[in-house]
Amino acid sequence: QVQLVESGGGVVQPGESLRLSCAASGFTFSTSGMQWVRQAPGKGLEWVAFIRNDGKSIYYRDSVRGRFTVSRDNSKNTLYLQMNNLRAEDTAVYYCAKDFNWGFDYWGQGSLVTVSS
Amino acid sequence: QTVVTQEPSFSVSPGGTVTLTCGLSSGSVSTSYYPSWYQQTPGQAPRTLIYRTNSRSSGVPDRFSGSILGNKAALTITGAQADDESHYYCLLCLSTDIRVFGGGTKLTVL
Numbered sequence: 001q002v003q004l005v006e007s008g009g010g011v012v013q014p015g016e017s018l019r020l021s022c023a024a025s026g027f028t029f030s031t032s033g034m035q036w037v038r039q040a041p042g043k044g045l046e047w048v049a050f051i052r053n054d055g056k057s058i059y060y061r062d063s064v065r066g067r068f069t070v071s072r073d074n075s076k077n078t079l080y081l082q083m084n085n086l087r088a089e090d091t092a093v094y095y096c097a098k099d100f101n102w103g104f105d106y107w108g109q110g111s112l113v114t115v116s117s
Numbered sequence: 118q119t120v121v122t123q124e125p126s127f128s129v130s131p132g133g134t135v136t137l138t139c140g141l142s143s144g145s146v147s148t149s150y151y152p153s154w155y156q157q158t159p160g161q162a163p164r165t166l167i168y169r170t171n172s173r174s175s176g177v178p179d180r181f182s183g184s185i186l187g188n189k190a191a192l193t194i195t196g197a198q199a200d201d202e203s204h205y206y207c208l209l210c211l212s213t214d215i216r217v218f219g220g221g222t223k224l225t226v227l
Contacts, residue, residue: 035216037218044204044218044221045155045157045163045206045218045221046218047208047216047217047218050214050216059213059214059215095162095163100165100168101151101153101168101169101172102151102168102169102210102216103151103153103165103168103169103208103210104153104155104163104165104208105165105168105174105175106165107162107163107164107165108162110162
């Protein structure tokens with residue numbers, strides 16, 4: 001069965017960095033686009049970034065472009081989100097999700113990132 | 118900036134039918150935006166219900182259906198059950214590189 005397991009979340013101060021990982025199994029990772037979605041406490045879902053299966057097309061929401069970098073290692077079936085210069089408004093649960101037909105079909109359980117001084 | 122709109126809340130009686138909608142602050146939603154729908158209960162990851170306007174995700178009961186109604190995407194739940202009480206989010210692909218969620222609808226079954 002498909003599994004997506006995020007890790008790497010934690011508490012950091014504004015301006016610091018953090019890298020999230022998403023370990024994938026149960027499907028052919030190298031042929032699947034992947035995405036990151038976040039959800040601030042008590043708020044709705046917010047699309048963050050997309051990476052194509054080969055890593056050659058990458059898109060970001062405006063508020064994270066230039067600070068966040070999405071990447072993948074198809075040999076390790078792992079998706080990454082490098083987050084630099086973090087802000088309080090980046091505080092959220094971050095989900096990785098498998099891209100499917102312009103949406104998502106599978107989701108991880110999420111990793112909490114807290115940015116606070 | 119284009120905003121994706123959803124009803125903040127809705128209620129339905131057990132066994133009843135409810136239609137939630139997903140619109141745009143300017144313009145109409147069409148199948149070209151590949152609308153999809155997600156269900157989320159508190160503390161849980163989202164669950165995919167509908168993709169590409171009206172295709173049900175694996176394991177989703179046929180009580181859930183997607184469509185375009187007028188100028189909006191729509192999610193219809195027929196025969197509502199207690200465990201349908203959740204938040205529902207739509208997602209639109211405004212372009213190849215822009216995907217936007219609606220603000221979500223909190224559905225109460227009572």
